[in-house]
Amino acid sequence: MPATFDIHDKASVGERHRQLLEATRGHSPIPTAIVHPCDAPSLSGALAAWHEGLIEPLLVGPRGRIEATAEKLDADLDGLRIVDTPHSHASADTAVRLAASGEARALMKGALHTDELMGAVLKRDAGLHSERQMSHIYALDVASYPRPLLITDGALHIQPDLTAKRDIVQNAIDLAHALGLACPRVAILSAVETVNPRIPSTLDAAALCKMSQRGQISGGELDGPLAIDNAVSVAAARTKGLDSAVAGRADILVAPDLEAANMIAKLLIHLAGAQAAGLVMGAQVPIMLTSRSDDVATRLASAALACLVVLHEDNKP
Incomplete structure (x- = not known):
């Protein structure tokens, strides 16, 4: 190994x-x-x-x-x-x-x-x-965050549907496994942490979590929808009353679409001084x-x- x-x-x-x-x-x-x-x-x-x-x-x-x-x-x-x-x-x-x-x-x-x-x-x-759609994963080293942070998909899927998101999540989990993380914590992002039928990304997040429970996604711990503060800040998650293995401690951020993933990654690179790497998996x-x-x-x-x-x-x- x-x-x-x-x-x-x-x-x-x-x-x-x-x-x-x-x-x-x-x-x-x-x-x-x-x-x-x-x-x-x-x-x-x-x-x-x-x-x-x-x-x-x-x-x-x-x-x-x-x-x-x-x-x-x-x-x-x-x-x-x-x-x-x-x-x-x-x-x-x-x-x-x-x-x-x-x-x-x-x-x-x-x-x-x-x-x-x-x-x-x-x-x-x-x-x-392969049996999956391909997706891109940023791997960021952010000084203020206590672990490597994977962000997906900021390069290939413009507006992924639920099937594509399933593959995007699994590809990121597989990369985390290669990095030595046995059960990565996966935050499915939206603007809010509650399911809202008027915000489609919250419905996708809930569906992805259920897919994980049913074995359609494996090897990671999923939670969502989560707003980004609740995904990466324990204090913010506690303030909102969120109690899960993922909230505040995410290893993987799954954005709703390419624009959001790309913006998050590039803001961290250019404003927070994060060092970046990345791969297409799948x-x-x-x-x-x-x-x-x-x-x-x-x-x-x-x-x-x-x-x-x-x-x-x-x-x-």
Whole structure:
């Protein structure tokens, strides 16, 4: 089994990301297709993850552009495989084929649009579909919160229906398991903590909790609807008279829609100084949807998450 860390340790900002890296030590790097690494941020992030022993990069993109980018970075690509493609769409299709064939155990987005990569991944004949819909999970290290915080889905599902939300919740629980948390506490968010027929997200929250009770969602403790203060503040939950294992102590925040999840995550990143990582789960391989603005620390943490997911899957009975 991969090493784990104390998920409830009150570590300083950045310390849990360091612990993520340490949790992968002693394990072989995972073959990872880097999709179109034709700019400095994407190529340098992939090379940093390689030097940390997290991944074995397969550089998928136009050879000339990759080599020119490496030259600008004064980076040595000796020993790395470059899969030459003519353009970004071909890079995405080729990387997906490598993952579907088992040559790559993970995908990392490079200098192309998310829609290009996910369009290739989501093709019915691509071979990366599982029994679940795919969803994105932010993993945030927030100084004022005593545990890592997973937020979903802020990247893929614009207005998920109940079926999609079921998969979004299960994907987040699976990522929490890979991080070493046996029974993550899942808060299903809305604007209020009571069921109100005029607020559809409260009805979905109640239904998801019932689905968990009936075994349609497994491996976590669900509560909802919860307003965000009642999800992350014990004091706020007590003031409202909420008594549950989740209220005030959530490990996972499930937002009503993409806009809410994206806003919560980015507010924490830009106003609270949270360090971020993230993965798409629900495919046959984990997918790192890195952004051009992501720094090396974020790219390393996302690669470490992908490693832990692969190791967790490999060690399942």
